[in-house]
Structures are given as structure tokens and as C-alpha cells.
Amino acid sequence: MHGDPGSYQPDSTAGRLRKLAQASSIIASTRPLDNLPKVLAEQAKTITNSHFCIVHLNTPDHVAITCSEDYVWWQDHVDLLDALVSAVGAADRPVRLTEAELEAQPAWIKVVERLPSRRPVCGWLAIPLIGTDQAHLGLIQLLDSSEGEFSEEDELLVGQLAQVAALIFENNAWRGKAHEVVQARDEFLSLVSHELKNPITSLRGFAQLLLRQLDRGDVPDPEKLRRTLQSIEQVSERLTRLINDVREVVRLDGGRVTLDLKAVDMGTLAESVAAEFQSSLSRRPITVDGSEPVRTLVDPLRWRQLLIHLIEYISASSTGSGPIEIEILNQDGRSPQLAIIDRESSISSEDWQQLIDRVQRSRSPTALGGAGLSLYIAYCMIRLHGGQLGVEALTDGATRIVVGLPSSSGKGAR
Amino acid sequence: MTLARRILLVDDDESIRDFISQALVEEGYEVTTAPQGAAALDLVDHGQPNLILLDLRMPVLDGWGFLEAYRGKPGPHAPVVALTASHDKAAAKLPPGVSAFIAKPFDLVELLDLVERLTDVPK
Numbered sequence: 001m002h003g004d005p006g007s008y009q010p011d012s013t014a015g016r017l018r019k020l021a022q023a024s025s026i027i028a029s030t031r032p033l034d035n036l037p038k039v040l041a042e043q044a045k046t047i048t049n050s051h052f053c054i055v056h057l058n059t060p061d062h063v064a065i066t067c068s069e070d071y072v073w074w075q076d077h078v079d080l081l082d083a084l085v086s087a088v089g090a091a092d093r094p095v096r097l098t099e100a101e102l103e104a105q106p107a108w109i110k111v112v113e114r115l116p117s118r119r120p121v122c123g124w125l126a127i128p129l130i131g132t133d134q135a136h137l138g139l140i141q142l143l144d145s146s147e148g149e150f151s152e153e154d155e156l157l158v159g160q161l162a163q164v165a166a167l168i169f170e171n172n173a174w175r176g177k178a179h180e181v182v183q184a185r186d187e188f189l190s191l192v193s194h195e196l197k198n199p200i201t202s203l204r205g206f207a208q209l210l211l212r213q214l215d216r217g218d219v220p221d222p223e224k225l226r227r228t229l230q231s232i233e234q235v236s237e238r239l240t241r242l243i244n245d246v247r248e249v250v251r252l253d254g255g256r257v258t259l260d261l262k263a264v265d266m267g268t269l270a271e272s273v274a275a276e277f278q279s280s281l282s283r284r285p286i287t288v289d290g291s292e293p294v295r296t297l298v299d300p301l302r303w304r305q306l307l308i309h310l311i312e313y314i315s316a317s318s319t320g321s322g323p324i325e326i327e328i329l330n331q332d333g334r335s336p337q338l339a340i341i342d343r344e345s346s347i348s349s350e351d352w353q354q355l356i357d358r359v360q361r362s363r364s365p366t367a368l369g370g371a372g373l374s375l376y377i378a379y380c381m382i383r384l385h386g387g388q389l390g391v392e393a394l395t396d397g398a399t400r401i402v403v404g405l406p407s408s409s410g411k412g413a414r
Numbered sequence: 415m416t417l418a419r420r421i422l423l424v425d426d427d428e429s430i431r432d433f434i435s436q437a438l439v440e441e442g443y444e445v446t447t448a449p450q451g452a453a454a455l456d457l458v459d460h461g462q463p464n465l466i467l468l469d470l471r472m473p474v475l476d477g478w479g480f481l482e483a484y485r486g487k488p489g490p491h492a493p494v495v496a497l498t499a500s501h502d503k504a505a506a507k508l509p510p511g512v513s514a515f516i517a518k519p520f521d522l523v524e525l526l527d528l529v530e531r532l533t534d535v536p537k
């Protein structure tokens with residue numbers, strides 16, 4: 001027993017229960033929550049009348065220590081306790097050791113070696129913070145009760161306190177996750193609203209343009225009229241695809257997209273996408289160069305979708321009128337590649353690399369700004385196929401967007 | 415003879431660039447277009463417009479990025495009208511250097527009136 005034995009009066013059980021109730025109340029009302037580890041350490045130390053308490057929290061990684069004056073030196077040696085925690089499995093279950101039991105622990109040898117003239121430690125109590133799903137959230141460790149060894153009552157009281165703290169930590173984490181989910185939903189709705197307003201603006205604009213011409217008594221030039229009506233048709237198609245894209249993002253984010261893998265020739269598939277794209281989506285020609293057949297395992301529908309979204313994103317970011325080139329490379333069958341090159345793109349390879357870094361980090365299309373839905377869906381499809389998205393700078397200054405696939409593909413099929 | 419006023423239209427949506435360009439050309443303006451901020455910066459290096467119509471949310475370099483880079487160039491600077499699909503946000507946080515904003519979907523007459531006022535071209 002350390003401290004001043006003459007002045008110490010042990011608490012009655014009722015007194016200690018009162019302390020536990022007060023401690024629970026203090027912990028529950030602690031704000032900001034960053035202070036919780038420190039408050040928990042202070043309350044655990046108070047309830048057990050111990051001299052040293054250290055609280056480790058896993059998420060966020062945080063350590064708080066509170067101790068009596070005589071134990072301040074221990075703060076520089078808490079790493080010695082880590083070995084003990086591992087050795088006795090205190091991360092998963094409460095462990096209470098007496099002085100003799102501590103000295104018998106092989107892990108305690110390090111304490112003996114480093115601190116030969118230390119005061120003997122009369123008792124050690126370790127109580128893990130366990131979540132409702134049995135996840136390890138943290139650990140409370142106490143050294144030296146004023147009565148020497150820790151009692152079963154100490155273990156029960158600190159165990160109760162640890163449960164309260166675990167619930168608060170979990171509630172806090174859930175509240176944070178719920179807030180993130182709501183925020184992500186709001187941002188997504190905002191993005192969808194933005195993306196819907198563009199085609200609606202175009203439809204309204206083309207209609208008003210034609211009305212102005214008629215009001216002025218202009219005789220519509222048949223060719224211009226045809227182009228305007230074609231634009232209206234294309235915008236209507238885009239609106240339909242946009243609605244489908246929104247549904248797709250919801251399904252992708254909910255993990256509800258499954259792949260139907262088939263052995264497909266990549267060149268044939270790219271040519272059919274190019275033909276479809278040119279007939280309805282773009283005024284730019286698309287060329288497909290595949291020197292040899294490349295058969296790989298993909299979901300043909302999703303792969304088409306991926307290609308369309310990538311080309312759409314590249315096309316939307318460029319004023320070029322020359323061809324968009326698609327290359328299919330076998331790479332000796334090791335890792336087939338599909339590459340897209342826009343030699344008139346104003347996006348540098350450095351900008352593309354930044355975009356790819358952003359899409360790889362983001363969990364939502366909202367982080368990608370305008371046209372983000374296309375790039376986000378394309379990336380999700382590549383990831384589902386177990387592929388990679390990369391960028392290469394060509395010697396003529398153009399940028400090559402590369403979709404790499406594993407040799408047999410379909411790793412991510414769900 | 416009055417020289418045609420030059421308008422730089424920056425929007426990632428091709429059909430929006432199409433109909434606004436058509437309407438402005440019919441009103442006698444000279445129009446150049448860019449699908450995003452980086453391409454627009456290249457264009458202003460080759461000739462200062464009298465007015466910039468600028469979408470804010472675009473890939474690669476968005477409207478805010480364009481404005482920052484454009485304001486960093488030697489003046490004089492053309493007035494900028496922000497075209498935005500986010501009405502409330504734009505009203506609350508109009509970026510520095512923006513003379514006016516117009517919320518999508520807008521009325522074509524409203525846009526043409528604004529362009530006329532800011533370029534001061536008599537009809």
C-alpha cells in the first residue's frame with residue numbers, strides 16, 4: 001500500500017456505488033467528447049482509489065493518463081504495460097493481478113530490467129472496453145489501489161464504468177456515421193438536382209430559341225431546324241440516361257450490382273460501343289485499334305456502360321472535333337488493356353492523374369464535381385471487374401487513359 | 415459600324431453551349447466556347463472577351479478555379495456572369511469577380527437582356 005495509510009479511509013460499498021453513479025453521469029455529460037478518455041481515467045481512478053490510470057482508445061487513437069504525484073514517473077514507461085496486456089490477453093477480458101502474480105509474469109521482466117529500483121506494484125487491473133458487436137474499443141489499466149491489491153468489487157465497478165463508456169463511444173461513432181450518411185445523401189441529391197437542371201435548361205433554351213425565330217417571322221432554315229430538333233432528341237436521351245445513372249449509383253453504393261461474366265472479345269465490344277456512341281451521343285468519330293483478338297471475362301452490359309461513361313466524360317471535357325481513339329492491347333495475355341486517347345483534350349496527364357486520384361479516394365460522385373456521375377460509375381465498374389484505371393503521358397503531349405484488367409478478369413464479381 | 419462584342423461561353427454541357435451560342439450569334443455577338451476552365455484560360459490568352467458567361471461546376475478546372483486564375487492575369491478583366499444550377503448557394507456565395515449570376519434553368523430573354531446590359535450594345 002502506498003500514499004499516506006494514516007489518512008486513508010476505505011469507502012463503504014454504498015459509497016462506492018454512489019461514486020459509480022456520479023462517474024457514469026459525468027462521463028455521459030462530458031463535452032466535447034475528445035475529453036472522454038481523460039474523464040474516464042479520472043473517474044476509474046477515483047472509484048478504485050488507485051494511484052495510476054491509463055485509458056487507451058482505438059478510434060480515434062488516443063491515450064489519457066491520470067496519476068498520483070508519486071506515480072508521475074510511470075508515464076514514461078507505459079510501453080512496459082503493453083507487453084503485459086498482450087501476454088495476459090487483457091485486450092479481450094478483464095484481468096486482475098496481485099503483486100506476486102505480476103512478478104511471476106514473464107512479460108514483467110522488462111519492468112524489472114528497466115526499473116530495478118522501482119517501488120513494487122501491488123496490483124494491476126485491466127478492463128477492456130468492448131462494443132455491442134464484441135469489437136475491442138479500448139482498455140482501462142489501473143495500478144495500485146490505496147488498499148494494495150484490487151478486489152473483485154473493484155473489477156465489477158470498473159467493468160460497469162467501461163460498459164457505460166463503451167456505449168457512449170459507440171453512440172458517438174454511430175452518430176458520426178449517421179451524420180456522414182445524411183450528408184452524403186444531401187450532397188448526392190444536390191448533384192442530381194444540378195445534373196438534371198442542365199438538360200432541362202437545354203430543352204427550355206432550344207424551345208425558346210425556336211419560338212423567338214417564329215415570333216420574329218423568320219423562316220426556319222430546314223437544316224438548322226433539323227439540328228435543333230436533333231439536339232432536343234439527344235438531350236431527352238441524356239435525361240433518360242441520367243435517371244438510369246442515378247439509379248445505378250444508388251445500386252452501386254448499396255452494393256447491389258452483380259456481374260454476369262462472359263468471355264468477350266474486347267475489340268468487338270469496343271466497336272459496337274463506338275458505333276452506338278457516334279450514332280446518338282457524339283459528333284466526334286471514334287476509332288478502335290485492336291491488332292489481335294483479346295478475349296477476357298467481363299460483364300458485357302456493364303463493360304459497355306463503363307466505356308460509354310469514360311468516353312462521355314472525355315468528350316464532355318474537350319472542344320476537339322478529331323477522333324477519340326480506343327486501343328485494345330493483349331499484353332501477351334498477362335494483363336489486357338483498353339486505352340482511350342483524345343489528342344485534342346485540354347486535360348493534361350497531370351490533371352487526369354489528379355482526377356483519377358480523386359475518384360479512387362471518393363466514396364461518392366459528389367466529390368468529383370460536374371460530370372462526376374460518369375467518371376464515378378466508370379470507376380465503380382472497373383473496380384467491380386477487378387481492374388485498374390490509370391493515365392500515361394504520350395510523347396506528343398496527348399494523354400492515354402488506361403483501363404487495365406487482370407488476365408482472367410472478374411475478380412470483383414458479386 | 416459597331417464591332418461585334420465578343421462573348422466567351424464556358425460550360426461543360428455541349429447542348430447548353432449550342433443553344434446559347436445560337437441565340438447570341440443571332441443577336442450579333444461573336445461567340446467562342448470552352449467546355450471547362452482550363453480551355454477557357456487558353457482562349458482568354460488569345461483575345462480578351464467583352465463578357466464571360468461561366469458555368470461554375472465543371473470538370474478539370476471549375477468556375478471558381480477559372481476565376482482565381484483569370485483574376486491573377488493582368489487586367490482589364492471582362493465582367494463575368496455565373497451560370498449556375500445551384501440557385502441558393504450561388505446567391506449566398508457569389509465568387510469574387512462575378513458581376514451577376516443567372517440560375518439554370520433560365521429564361522433565354524432574361525439571359526440576353528443581362529448580356530446586353532453588361533456589354534452595353536445598343537439593339
